[in-house]
Amino acid sequence: QVQLQESGPGLVKPSETLSLTCTVSGASISGSSWSWVRQPPGKGLEWIGYIYHTGSTNYNPSLKGRATISLDTSKNHISLRLGPVTAADTAFYFCARLPGIAQAMNSWGQGTLVTVSS
Amino acid sequence: IQMTQSPSSLSASVGDRVTITCRASENVRDYLHWYQQKPGKAPQVLIYSVSSLQSGVPSRFSGSGSGTDFTLTINNVQPEDFATYHCQQTYSTLVTFGQGTRLDIK
Numbered sequence: 001q002v003q004l005q006e007s008g009p010g011l012v013k014p015s016e017t018l019s020l021t022c023t024v025s026g027a028s029i030s031g032s033s034w035s036w037v038r039q040p041p042g043k044g045l046e047w048i049g050y051i052y053h054t055g056s057t058n059y060n061p062s063l064k065g066r067a068t069i070s071l072d073t074s075k076n077h078i079s080l081r082l083g084p085v086t087a088a089d090t091a092f093y094f095c096a097r098l099p100g101i102a103q104a105m106n107s108w109g110q111g112t113l114v115t116v117s118s
Numbered sequence: 119i120q121m122t123q124s125p126s127s128l129s130a131s132v133g134d135r136v137t138i139t140c141r142a143s144e145n146v147r148d149y150l151h152w153y154q155q156k157p158g159k160a161p162q163v164l165i166y167s168v169s170s171l172q173s174g175v176p177s178r179f180s181g182s183g184s185g186t187d188f189t190l191t192i193n194n195v196q197p198e199d200f201a202t203y204h205c206q207q208t209y210s211t212l213v214t215f216g217q218g219t220r221l222d223i224k
Contacts, residue, residue, distance in 0.1 A: 035213075037161075045153075045161065045204055047213040058211055094160050102208040104151035104166035111160050 002026040004095050004109035012116050017083025022095030022109055024076050033098040034078045035105055036069060038091040041113075046091075051078065052101060085116045119144045119207055123216035129224040136192045138219045140205035145185045149209035152181055152190045155218075156201045164203075165190065197223075 008020035022034070036048040049059035051069040059067050068081045078095055092113050096105035120143040130136050140150070148168045153161035163172045165181035168188060178193045192199055200223050205216040 044217045045206075045215040047215065050213075060212060096160075102149055104163045104172075104206070104208070105153075105161075106163050106166070106172065108160035108162065 002097060002107045004097065004107060006093060006095055006109045006112040008093075008112060008114070010113060010115060012085055012089075012114060013118050014086055014116055015084045017081055018085050018089065018114055018116075020080045020093055020095075020112065020114070022078040022080075024078070024097075027097075028073075029071055029076050029078060030073055033101060034069070034071075035096045035098060036067075036078075036080045037094045037096060037105070038089075039094070039111075040088075040091045048080065048082075048093075050098070087116050090114065090116045119146060119210045119212070119214055121205055121207055121214050121216040123203075123205055123219045125219060126217065127220040127222065129222045130195050131224045132195055132197060134195045134224075136195055136199075136221060138190045138203055138205075138221075140183075140188045140190070140216050142186045142188075142207055144210075146207040146209035147185070149207055150181075150183065150188050151206045151208065152179075153204045153206065154199075154201050155204060161204060192221075195221075 003025045005023045012018045033052045035050045051057050070079045092111040094111045095109045097107040122141045150168050152165040155161040169181045180191045182189050203219045
């Protein structure tokens with residue numbers, strides 16, 4: 001059974017870069033595609049982007065080029081970098097697995113809250 | 119592609135039948151999925167590709183629809199079903215979710 005676990009700083013200052021890691025157990029990250037999704041407290045879900053098993057990426061244009069998703073196969077984890085951040089980036093951040101391109105996200109991490117504040 | 123769910127919230131009693139709708143601003147073919155999210159937890163997929171039940175999901179959940187109009191139905195609502203439900207389209211390279219529908223106990 002695949003398990004995902006997000007980790008990273010819970011507090012980031014405005015204008016800095018948010019860095020999160022999604023550690024995967026039970027499967028090799030090389031065989032699947034992965035996504036990051038965020039949810040401001042009390043609000044809906046927002047897709048951040050995908051990284052496909054090929055290594056190619058696709059991002060939400062609303063983030064205006066601030067997001068980067070990458071794979072580290074040696075550590076079996078997926079990374080998200082987002083910056084520079086503002087208070088509007090305060091949210092729960094989730095990583096998720098896709099069994100294939102354009103398919104539903106069938107495994108999720110528990111999520112991690114990132115607060116942007118000075 | 120904009121996804122609009124209705125209602126935004128609803129109340130139901132255990133044993134009721136509940137229907138949640140999701141409308142897409144463009145045709146999303148069968149790239150429409152439903153997720154359940156409980157407070158403080160990550161979303162979990164219930165239905166993928168309009169009507170396919172995810173493994174382990176009770177059969178009281180069902181999905182239907184085509185093109186731009188989709189429905190999630192819960193028959194015989196159980197206490198553990200009180201949660202928020204989200205639709206999602208993955209037809210476009212810009213993936214979008216509906217705003218969510220909160221199901222409360224009446």
